Amino acid sequence: MKKSIKNLTIISLILTVTCFFLPFLTFKDYRSISGIKLITRIFKRIELNKLSPNAQNYVFKSTSLPLLVTFFLFILTIGLIVYYIIKKNSTILATAVATSSIATVFYGIQLANSQTSMADFFGTLLITLKAADGKMIFKPADLYVQPGLGARLLVVFCFVSLIFVIALKVLDRVEMNKGDNIQTPWTMALKQFRRNKLAIVGIFLLATLVIICFYGPVFSKYSLLKTDILISKEKPSLAHIFGTDSSGRDILTRLMYGGRISITVGFIAVLLEVFIGTMVGGLAGYYGGKIDNMLMRLVDIFLSLPYLPVVIICGAIMSDVNIDPQKRIYFVMLIIGILGWPLMARLVRGQILTLREQEYMIAADALGLRDRHKITRHLIPNVIPNIIVTATLGIGDAILAESALSFLGLGVAMPFPSWGNIIQAVRDPNDFVLRTWLWIPAGICIFVTVLAINFVGDGLRDAFDPKMKK
């Protein structure tokens, strides 16, 4: 049983990876782009291949940094599989699946962004095939291309392997639990977390939303930016499940893209908060004295800044300077992150101040460990649970802040959607009263996402807090 699952996992993994790799490999024959050239071109963000004028598609049109990441992840996955075949180890297999899943996410985004699919890719390849007399073998009309087919295949393969590995892990766990079981703080927290029904519901909600937002566009036949005034503000129907917006764009598609932007903004902003906060808090807590005093005054100043007014003023500045809408998204992340770090810094500093006086730190001192070692190996790991909890709850706050800013028209700007700026439709009194499908779904999306994040954060807090034990 277990062995067959293992074999199936490897087969599906190999299939996934080869699926991923095919377009990359064919680049080599196709207008002679070598691997190195590909990578350098990706760095230069050159649109890789404009396909034949008949089929107006680009194979990989969108920004190429994610593509590069995907590329390296594929290589890593292949390496891991090869390593696994040599040395059987379930951890390696799990890592392989993890890297390939991350790669799938990136790849799916790429496919969706470029509004193309592998079927498109091969279809257009076939168009370029020419017979000896220079005539095309396949006419463009012969090739019925269904967008997103390749991506769908990829997703299916990847999820199959993911399911296999989860089954494998569960079987392993069952086997392990037969023998002795050692409890580390992390496994205890995990156990506590699993008992919390709300948190589990939150995880599932969040996972579903993320998958829908990041994968959904691949399945959608509508484009993000293409407008069609003729069908503007249409009622929900089978073709447009949530109707269309004022420019005739499919709202469901925009919701999915918007969710992608909103969630990414929240996540990156919090990552920034954690990075700056941990650094400042860690330095202040560990070194104390003058450094502590100076850094904490800075934290006090930032904490006293009125959050919403400052965010709104920054948004107004962005509107005035006429920042490119795509770059605005990054600036929104930056603003929310920079205003959010002081709380994290204060938390980390407080924790480190108490931890510094613990016996094991005296032991670390006595062993003559270096500062770097003491901070990274002994102090930071003990602060991580708190950071995780605060960061999780912070993502929800960041999403709310972003949506408020975009709602006021100062955050993510048209034509790029975010859940907040989709709700802007509400400002038209007619739409507000008569066409509720324009704004209610986006509001519910924000609400459900933030609620799910709060469920998870709450569950994590209870799980990590020894006082909260049943």
Next chain:
Amino acid sequence: MIPIIIGVSIIIFFIISLVPGNFIDAKASTAHMTKEQIIHLKELYGIDDPIYIRYFNWIKGAIHGDFADSFAHQKPVSTVISTYVWNSFSIAIVAFILQLLIAIPIGIISATKQYSKTDYFFTVFALIGISLPSFFMGYVLIKTFAVDLKILPLGGLSSPGSNYNGLEFLIDRFRHMILPSIVLALLGIGSMMRYTRTAVLEIIKQDYIRTARAKGLSEKVVIYKHALRNALIPIVTLIGLSLPGLFSGAIITESIFGIPGIGRIALDAVSKRDYPLLMGFSMFVAVLTLLGNLLSDILYASVDPRVKLK
């Protein structure tokens, strides 16, 4: 406190001065003004001075209580703020009382019945309150109660064209305040309820509660006399922390409900590029935050006999 206020003022002043374009140019594009008038006005307001000179001028005035004149309102900033702040406060205080009345009891109940169905119910309720975006909730409430059911007014603080006196005025005012207060209260209930729950839970785990139970006291006395009194300490400091904030206005809620409060004025000031008002408002909020911190520290020391000031 004073260095922090100065630091905050420097940062806000710097951010605001990053805004390109100014009030005079904005006005000149709509109203007809001659070039001389524009130059004269710019000189009058000191718009073309370098940033540090403008900052020193501003802070020199601020020390004397003069926060410059609002461009858009043509009145001193302090007058503008003191005119509109009471509208904000009246709604905020109602919301705050509502919030206390709901959050503290349900916090206590869910702490005493930790991990029961009631606890889960209240926790979900609290988290829903935290997770709702205020603007969305505001619009949904207006849509259901004002547009569909037509039982409450759309927004504002009084019915347009009405000339009520006495009791009628109060009733009219009250009807206008229901929806915004509900929005503001719902936003705050969540965190306050969670805070109360944690505070009570922490106390319940203490030894003296076990002793009280061991003495054979009824559960009611244990919770409401022994536990609650101690749990109130952090709650009282939280109240102290949030009291000054009641004056700072709610930008989004006020602008949705069309309430002429300080938050809405600030949002208007952003679109009108009215720097003195923005600067004054931001400093006002920052000082209120600091006051809140101070108040909660003082309350903590006076309520908790274990804390002794040296």
